[in-house]
Amino acid sequence: MSSKPILMTVDDDPAVSRAVARDLRRKYGSDYRVMRADSGADALEALREIKLRGDAVAAILADYRMPQMDGIAFLEQAMDLFPRARRALLTAYADTDAAIQAINVVDVDHYLLKPWEPPEEKLYPVVDALVELWRATGDRAVEETKVVGHRWSAPSYEVREFLARNSVPYKWYSVDDAEGCRLLEACGADPVDIPVVITADGRSLRNPTGAEIAEAVGLSTQPASAFYDLVVIGGGPAGLGASVYGASEGLRTVLVERQATGGQAGQSSRIENYLGFPDGVSGAQLTDRARRQAQKFGAEVLTARDVVALEERGSARVVRFGDGTEIAAHAVVLATGVSYRALDAPGAENLTGRGVYYGSATTEAADTRGEDVYIVGGANSAGQAAVFFSKYAKTVNLLVRGKSLEASMSHYLIQQLKAIDNVHVRLRTSVEEAHGTDHLEELTLRDANTDTTERVAADHVFVFIGAAPRTDWIGDALVRDSHGFVLTGPDLLVEGKRPVGWPMDRDPFYLESSLPGVFVAGDVRAQSVKRVASAVGEGAMAVTLVHQYLVDGR
CATH class of the missing domain: 3.50.50.60 (FAD/NAD(P)-binding domain)
Structure with missing residues (x-):
């Protein structure tokens, strides 16, 4: 890049435009170049020049209500020039509802109410979040993975879903198209080999497993250690919450996920009743932020690792994987969530992934x-x-x-x-x-x-029918109810008595299972509230109980 990355502000009110630019320069002037424009048209002209010079745009703040071209229309065109620049909308209180409804059009990251005084409380935290998001991807070229398959191939669909849910950029090619055929020929594959995954460095994988794809595209699949303070099984909201709080409080934490972080919530197109996101947030966005937050605090995230057994080995709790390897920890948080029940209709099973x-x-x-x-x-x-x-x-x-x-x-x-x-x-x-x-x-x-x-x-x-817990692999290791949900805390007591075989001289902690040191959070727990916010809260609460268990509960 020939100069500092750019923060651009667009507002048709010159006084507001100068004030935004002034406040941005005050905090970000040493690391970013602040530019301002008085209209959407002027801003687009400036962005085209910036593109030709090869400079990078980190974030754009645009006023919602501008003549000729409003903020939404401007951001739509700006995205064509700088798709990875982060976006915020400036709006008056009276326009809030309209702005929120329009935000979905251009996937705005934040909106700001005018005035934003004091900037330390209202402006800078938003801009901090924008530049942090931009730094995560930068404005460098995206190295794309290529997928060659067929629209109605169930394995092809599964590969696309795996990559998308793990935020891996890819480009789709149909085996029915000329370019798809050329790619197959180039890697020596035939249409019967689909799906074929071609990595950015030119390697090709024929009908690969999730673990093979994860390793090829750079997702972490192997644990860095054999022993941890805390193993979190499941990467939905409860598991991500436990990982963030566990790692942030100094526990050596590893999160193990079978497919992709986010769980059912990660597949949601829009979550609008989650605290702190008044304009809504997609499940993928929420998941991505939570995963990066956990990793920032030092948590490991292992993808495409299937847990098949959980056992007690002295004071250690051992987690065994499908390939026969294992890791151990002082404590475990089980947060495997639930999966949608199968559609009970003739023909549905054979057509899964094909409509x-x-x-x-x-x-x-x-x-x-x-x-x-x-x-x-x-x-x-x-x-x-x-x-x-x-x-x-x-x-x-x-x-x-x-x-x-x-x-x-x-x-x-x-x-x-x-x-x-x-x-x-x-x-x-x-x-x-x-x-x-x-x-x-x-x-x-x-x-x-x-x-x-x-x-x-x-x-x-x-x-989207019903919820079935994925707990068959647990066997008799933990007490479950008749539907497969794991019982914890007070639900384990029968007429006030502790469960048979309970070895501790105390009652189970609130989220603790029938195996001391194994805690359960989120939808997989019996009697849980099936909401994203409650799952995150239980994940955080589980870590508090893990601390209590480690200090005086063993």
């Missing part, structure tokens, strides 16, 4: 343009997916088995759905059968109100 998807599957969004999409489920995750896909699909049909949404979905989300013209809620409706050969082609729907069936054309159905 039938579990979770939002945002990699499929572009392919739903102009189509009729079906979403099965009546809770928040299904509602968020309906809002997301409404921006792409011709229609979104939300199939709800129950009599109303009010029993399972947040009020704010119900109101959003009512305001979207191409979203249709069908109550007391279920999928009776999925039809298709190479991919999903039709669904048979049953309407319980009339006890009739209807066969509809469908290329995509996204399933």
Whole structure:
């Protein structure tokens, strides 16, 4: 780069523009070049010159309400020139609602209310976050991984989802296209070998496993040590919360994740009721920030490692992986979360990954343009997916088995759905059968109100029904309820008596399982509240109890 990275501010009010630039120079002038413009058009002209000079833009702060070109329209065009620059919107209080609704268009990182006095409390923390995000990726060229596959290939879909959920940039090539065929020929592969993953350094992997992909693209898969203070199993909100608090408080912490950090929350297209994000945040964004936060404090994050056993070995708690290797720790936080229940309809299993998807599957969004999409489920995750896909699909049909949404979905989300013209809620409706050969082609729907069936054309159905804990691998190591959720604390006591075999001269701590030193947080715990905020809170609480266990609980 020929000069310092740039912080740009755009506001049609010269006094405001000068004030923003002044405050930015005061704190960031030694490391960044601050530029200002009085209109979107002037700012775009300046950005084009900056692009030609080869300089970098770290962050752009744009006023929401400007004549000729408002802040949203400007940021849309600015993104074409500097897609990795971070973005913030300046808005008056009266425009807050409109600004929040428009933010989704350009994925703005923050919005700021004017005036922002004192800047130490209102402006600088926002800009600090923007430049930190920018530094994480910089404005360097992205080394892309290439994936060659078929649209209706389930393994191809799984590879794309794995890369996307682990924030690995990749480019998709269809085996039906000329460039996809050329790539296969170049690496000596045939269409039967798909999916083929080609790394940035030119290596090719044919129909690879998640672990093979993780290692090839530089994700950490091998532990740095054989023994830790704390092992966290599961990388959803509860596991990430435990990792952040464990590492920040000085515990040697390792987070082990089977597929990708974030869990079900990481697949959410938009979370709007999480504290501190008034304009909402995507599950992927929240996950990425939490993962980087944990790593900043020194936590290790291992990806594509499947835990198959948990056992007691003296004072150590041992975690065994599917490849036979193991690590041990003084304490364990189990945060494996839950997975969506399978759609109980003939044909659905064979078409999974080929039109039938579990979770939002945002990699499929572009392919739903102009189509009729079906979403099965009546809770928040299904509602968020309906809002997301409404921006792409011709229609979104939300199939709800129950009599109303009010029993399972947040009020704010119900109101959003009512305001979207191409979203249709069908109550007391279920999928009776999925039809298709190479991919999903039709669904048979049953309407319980009339006890009739209807066969509809469908290329995509996204399933969000129920929650099943992934705890079969635990066996008898921990006490579980009849549904597989792990019992902890007071739930382990029967008529006030400690569980059989409990070795400690005390009752189990609140989040402690039937094996002392193994704590449970988030959705996998029996009687837990199935919300992102509560999962994060339980992860933090578990670390407090781990400290108590290490100091005087053993």
